[in-house]
Structure formats: structure tokens, C-alpha cells
Amino acid sequence: MAMNAAQKLIKDHLVAGEMVAGEEIGLKIDQTLTQDATGTLVMLELEAMNLDRAKTEASAQYVDHNLIQEDYKNPDDHLFLESATRKFGLYFSRPGNGVSHPVHMQRLAKPGKTLLGSDSHTCANGCMGMLAMGAGGIDVAMAIAGEPFFVKMPKIWGVKLTGELPDWVSAKDVILEMLRRHDVKGGVGKIIEYYGPGVDKLSAMDRHVIANMGAELGATATVFPSDAEIKRFLKSQGREKDWTELKADKDATYDIEDDINLSELVPLIAKPSSPGNVVAVKELAGTPIYQSYIGSSANPGYRDFAVAAEIVKDKHIAPGISLDINPTSRQLLTDLVNEGHIASLVQSGARLHQAGCNGCIGMGQAPASGKNSLRTTPRNFPGRSGTKEDSVFLCSPETAAVSALKGEITDPASSGLKYPKVKTLDHPTVDEWLLEKPLPYAQAKNISLEKGPNIASIPQMDEMPDELEIPVLLKMGDNISTDEILAGGARVLPYRSNLPEISKFCFEIVDDTYYERASKVVDKGGHAVVGGYNYGQGSSREHAALAPRYLGLHIALVKDFARIHWQNLVNFGVLPLTFVNEADYDLLKQGAVLKVSRLREKVMQGNRFELEVQGSNHHIAVEHALSKRQKEIMLKGGIINWVKSRQ
Numbered sequence: 001m002a003m004n005a006a007q008k009l010i011k012d013h014l015v016a017g018e019m020v021a022g023e024e025i026g027l028k029i030d031q032t033l034t035q036d037a038t039g040t041l042v043m044l045e046l047e048a049m050n051l052d053r054a055k056t057e058a059s060a061q062y063v064d065h066n067l068i069q070e071d072y073k074n075p076d077d078h079l080f081l082e083s084a085t086r087k088f089g090l091y092f093s094r095p096g097n098g099v100s101h102p103v104h105m106q107r108l109a110k111p112g113k114t115l116l117g118s119d120s121h122t123c124a125n126g127c128m129g130m131l132a133m134g135a136g137g138i139d140v141a142m143a144i145a146g147e148p149f150f151v152k153m154p155k156i157w158g159v160k161l162t163g164e165l166p167d168w169v170s171a172k173d174v175i176l177e178m179l180r181r182h183d184v185k186g187g188v189g190k191i192i193e194y195y196g197p198g199v200d201k202l203s204a205m206d207r208h209v210i211a212n213m214g215a216e217l218g219a220t221a222t223v224f225p226s227d228a229e230i231k232r233f234l235k236s237q238g239r240e241k242d243w244t245e246l247k248a249d250k251d252a253t254y255d256i257e258d259d260i261n262l263s264e265l266v267p268l269i270a271k272p273s274s275p276g277n278v279v280a281v282k283e284l285a286g287t288p289i290y291q292s293y294i295g296s297s298a299n300p301g302y303r304d305f306a307v308a309a310e311i312v313k314d315k316h317i318a319p320g321i322s323l324d325i326n327p328t329s330r331q332l333l334t335d336l337v338n339e340g341h342i343a344s345l346v347q348s349g350a351r352l353h354q355a356g357c358n359g360c361i362g363m364g365q366a367p368a369s370g371k372n373s374l375r376t377t378p379r380n381f382p383g384r385s386g387t388k389e390d391s392v393f394l395c396s397p398e399t400a401a402v403s404a405l406k407g408e409i410t411d412p413a414s415s416g417l418k419y420p421k422v423k424t425l426d427h428p429t430v431d432e433w434l435l436e437k438p439l440p441y442a443q444a445k446n447i448s449l450e451k452g453p454n455i456a457s458i459p460q461m462d463e464m465p466d467e468l469e470i471p472v473l474l475k476m477g478d479n480i481s482t483d484e485i486l487a488g489g490a491r492v493l494p495y496r497s498n499l500p501e502i503s504k505f506c507f508e509i510v511d512d513t514y515y516e517r518a519s520k521v522v523d524k525g526g527h528a529v530v531g532g533y534n535y536g537q538g539s540s541r542e543h544a545a546l547a548p549r550y551l552g553l554h555i556a557l558v559k560d561f562a563r564i565h566w567q568n569l570v571n572f573g574v575l576p577l578t579f580v581n582e583a584d585y586d587l588l589k590q591g592a593v594l595k596v597s598r599l600r601e602k603v604m605q606g607n608r609f610e611l612e613v614q615g616s617n618h619h620i621a622v623e624h625a626l627s628k629r630q631k632e633i634m635l636k637g638g639i640i641n642w643v644k645s646r647q
Contacts, residue, residue: 536565
């Protein structure tokens with residue numbers, strides 16, 4: 001039977017279930033990726049599991065998000081992470097080495113392998129012919145411990161690429177075109193596989209750009225073939241021996257078909273405040289800007305910075321503009337220096353920042369209030385930039401650079417500038433100095449974890465109660481992101497290892513009274529929240545499930561969920577329910593009290609039951625999508641309790 005590339009990857013790693021769309025399957029995980037905003041919890045979870053040694057082929061911990069050292073909290077956590085990687089046998093990428101996704105691609109990614117990461121943009125490494133998926137930290141901890149990763153079998157969405165990108169159009173415009181067509185939930189329950197002759201015209205890093213923002217479509221993963229271009233890339237990194245071919249069989253079919261003629265694309269831009277709010281750049285021409293920001297895991301390649309440098313070379317950015325340059329790895333930064341591109345950027349008036357995630361996650365480079373910011377980052381959810389009332393547009397490096405010169409949003413194809421041709425470096429810098437390799441076990445077993453005063457153990461969670469009588473503490477609309485549930489940024493993320501402290505920021509972007517109100521009912525049975533479509537989109541951060549759970553959240557009742565957040569809720573014992581009749585969403589008000597008895601029995605026996613609205617004759621029909629395994633996890637109060645019960 002002919003198979004596409006995604007099916008081959010799944011078949012080769014299938015350890016439980018059947019490859020039937022919608023059914024739960026278990027996959028063997030070869031590699032894992034954690035970053036410092038999520039990794040501290042993962043390491044604490046490994047400690048709680050009494051892990052002796054990582055069971056994966058390669059696991060890496062990156063320090064790329066929390067680089068600002070305004071006090072002891074971040075550097076203390078960095079030391080804790082380093083001690084944990086030495087103890088458990090992981091790679092450790094030190095602060096300043098770069099953003100996890102491109103560094104992993106350069107140093108560790110292997111075609112034909114599976115990669116699970118506690119970062120939603122782990123899917124970026126699908127550019128290498130990998131099955132690369134984002135997940136909550138506890139799922140990654142389980143994978144490091146040798147357990148399978150369980151996920152519902154996705155549909156495979158084949159996107160045939162033809163043609164070749166014209167001048168002033170780049171890979172960012174390809175994924176923005178996908179978002180223009182399908183919006184932020186178009187990929188939910190799907191793996192996107194790109195194939196066709198147009199793929200041959202895209203470099204490995206171009207593919208990274210496209211695969212990275214598959215997360216913004218809500219896709220489980222993005223898969224590209226491993227072909228001659230991936231072999232060339234690995235050879236340039238001194239890793240040609242790691243290459244294997246992976247491609248769809250000649251007669252392979254897909255559950256869903258789509259096609260894009262690259263030659264017909266134009267420069268695109270996503271308006272505030274959603275990656276799916278995409279229009280042609282020319283429609284916004286003349287809109288004034290304050291900031292233009294180039295970098296992040298969504299545009300991490302040499303050409304992304306080099307093309308911007310060539311655009312602004314021997315020119316000056318417009319008065320009042322902040323052109324922020326955010327290199328993504330030490331390797332890249334060295335090459336940009338050697339080729340003279342950093343000099344071109346700096347002489348134009350640009351500001352150079354350290355290699356890391358930085359402004360993408362709100363860790364610096366926040367825009368001024370009431371001003372427009374152009375960014376090559378993957379997301380523009382409300383407040384993600386670090387400015388609460390922000391106005392962020394997503395675009396390509398070409399659009400960002402030309403607009404910085406003009407001081408307003410400018411269609412680069414209509415700018416009158418000569419398009420710069422940037423060649424891929426045949427011999428890029430290869431630098432492993434800040435990527436520490438795992439210690440031999442004989443040394444590792446004697447390592448002790450180094451915990452600063454800001455690191456707090458995960459509290460014990462109670463089992464699911466059988467009777468609930470809880471208020472709806474918060475009612476929200478569609479597309480609530482994990483950034484809105486629990487913000488990132490320099491105020492919040494330093495507390496990622498301290499659940500009692502970070503919980504104080506829960507839902508503050510939506511309703512800054514939530515924490516105070518939740519604290520009053522946490523000992524009185526807890527509470528519920530209600531939401532619309534695509535609840536929990538965006539970041540994989542499990543804090544967005546764990547912190548509300550700590551404050552007594554028992555039920556999240558919404559129209560539908562984003563995949564990773566749904567899994568995180570299950571993993572931490574929050575019952576994720578959806579409305580059977582969506583009209584009930586309109587009838588259910590904030591403050592209403594929900595009642596249910598024999599809850600444990602109802603969850604186990606089926607997937608549909610009713611919630612009573614206290615003081616009325618109204619009953620709300622709800623349903624869940626839990627597998628048998630997940631029902632058991634839910635009853636135990638979360639996956640940590642479930643793991644302990646099996647020991």
C-alpha cells in the first residue's frame with residue numbers, strides 16, 4: 001500500500017492503537033526538546049518520577065526564553081536546569097547559544113525520527129523529515145522516561161507546492177497564505193505534509209519557517225520530505241551521516257488535498273491580534289509604524305537576516321523607528337558578522353539583541369503603547385509582546401526591512417528598491433561550544449539538583465471529586481490563547497518554577513479580578529470556566545492548565561479546544577468538556593452555579609452527561625473526548641498521581 005511521508009513516520013513509531021483518524025495512538029519518541037520557560041517543571045516532574053537516566057536517543061534542554069537577569073530567579077533556574085541535565089543525561093544548551101528550534105535543527109535533528117517538545121513550535125523540525133510535535137511538559141517528561149506519547153491519530157493534509165517564489169516573496173508568505181485560507185484552527189486534528197516540485201525550490205530553513213507556524217494553524221505536526229536539500233543542509237553542518245531519505249510513495253494519497261502555486265504569491269501580513277487575520281501588505285500600505293522586529297524561531301535563517309541587511313545597507317531607517325534585530329543562534333550571529341551583515345544593520349540604525357527568543361515571548365523589545373509593531377515572530381496574540389494593549393503585525397523580513405526604511409507599512413514589491421539576492425552559505429559556522437553533551441552515567445549518578453529559593457515543588461493534587469457544586473468564575477469568547485490564560489513576559493516567566501506565585505497572573509489579560517475571586521472559592525469546592533471556539537490556542541505552556549488547577553479549576557466547558565491545551569488540562573486533572581448544544585453557551589452566564597453528582601461514574605461510563613444549572617430548570621448537555629487511559633488519569637486527579645499509582 002502506497003504511503004505518504006507522515007504515514008511512514010507514524011507507522012515506524014506506532015506502539016499502541018491503529019492508524020484510524022480520531023483514534024488514540026501511542027508513538028515511540030526518539031528525541032525530546034525542552035526550553036527554560038517550560039523545562040524547569042519537566043525536570044521537577046522527572047525528579048518526582050525518580051528517573052535515573054533519559055531513555056530517549058537524544059534529549060536537549062535549551063535556555064532561550066528567560067535570558068533577562070534582572071535578579072537571581074532566572075540565573076538560579078539556569079543552574080538548576082544545568083544540574084538536572086547532567087543528572088538525567090540530557091544535552092544542555094547554555095544561555096546565548098540560541099533559540100531551541102533552529103539550534104536543534106542544526107545540531108541534533110535527524111530525518112525519520114520523532115521529536116516531542118514542551119514548546120508548541122517544536123513542529124518546526126518537521127522541515128527535516130521528522131515527526132516533530134509540541135506537547136505539555138508532563139508528556140515530554142513521560143517521553144524522556146521512555147513512555148509512549150499518546151495523541152489522537154490525525155488526518156493527513158497534503159499541500160502540493162508548484163512554481164517558485166518571486167522576488168520580494170519568501171517562505172513567511174507561504175505560511176501566511178495558509179493562514180489566510182484556513183485561519184488559526186484550520187489544522188486542528190491534522191498533520192500538514194508539503195510535497196510537489198515547489199518543495200525543491202525551498203531551502204531547509206525556508207521549510208523551517210513554514211513548518212514552525214503550522215502551530216498557528218493548530219496542526220499536530222508539519223512534515224516535509226527528507227531529500228537532497230536536507231542532505232546538503234546536514235553536510236553543511238558536518239552531519240551528512242545523519243541523513244536518510246524520506247518521501248511519499250509515488251501513488252500516495254491524502255485525507256485532504258490542497259495546493260499552492262508559489263509563483264502567484266504576494267507579500268502578506270497578519271493584522272492584530274491573530275496570526276489568521278491575513279491580508280496583502282499593499283492593503284495596509286501607508287500605515288505608520290513604531291517598531292520593526294526581525295528574528296525569532298519563525299524566521300531564524302541566515303537569509304532572513306542577510307536579506308534585511310542588504311535592503312538597509314548604506315541607508316538609514318526612518319526617524320522614530322526602532323529596528324530590532326534578534327539573532328537566533330551563535331552560529332548564525334558569527335556568520336552575519338563574518339559576512340558584514342551586522343555592520344550593515346547597525347549602520348542603518350538597527351538595535352542588536354542577544355541570541356534568544358526575547359521579544360517574541362515578551363522578554364524585552366516590547367512596543368510603545370498605542371503604536372504599531374511589525375514582527376517576523378509567529379504570534380501576535382493580545383499582550384504577548386509584553387505591552388498589554390499592543391498592536392502587532394506579522395510579516396516577512398523583506399516587508400519588515402523595507403517598512404523600517406519608510407516608517408510605514410510598505411509593500412516591498414512596490415517599493416522601487418532592487419531586490420537583493422542572498423546566497424546560501426556553503427560552509428556556515430559550526431559551533432557546539434555552548435551545547436554541553438550528556439555526562440557518562442558513572443559521573444551523572446553522583447550529581448545533585450541545584451535548587452534556588454524560587455523553585456517550589458509541584459503540590460499534591462486531589463483526585464476528581466464525585467460531587468461538584470461550583471460557580472462559573474469566568475466566561476470568555478473564541479480563540480482564547482494560553483498567553484491570555486497565563487501571560488509570558490519578563491514579569492511572569494521568572495516564576496515558572498513557583499506555582500503559587502505564577503498563579504497570581506492567571507487570566508489577568510482577560511479579567512484581572514480572577515485570581516482574587518478564585519482564591520476565595522478554592523477551599524469551597526473550586527470553580528469552572530466557560531469559553532468559545534479554539535480555547536487554549538498557542539503556546540504549549542502547561543502552566544496555563546496547572547496554575548488554574550492550583551486555584552481550584554475543575555471544569556473547562558467550551559465550544560472546542562486547541563489540541564495541546566486540551567491534553568494539558570487532562571494531564572493535570574481539569575475535566576475538559578464541550579457543549580453538545582452550542583445554544584447553551586449563550587444561555588450560561590458568568591456567576592451561574594453548576595451541579596453534578598456521580599461525576600466519576602459518569603465520566604467512566606460514557607462521554608456524554610448533563611450539568612444542572614442551580615436555581616433553574618435548565619440542564620446543559622456536555623461531552624468529553626477522553627480515551628480509557630485518560631479517564632483513569634482524570635479520576636486520579638492528573639497524570640502525576642496516575643504514574644505514582646502504577647509504581
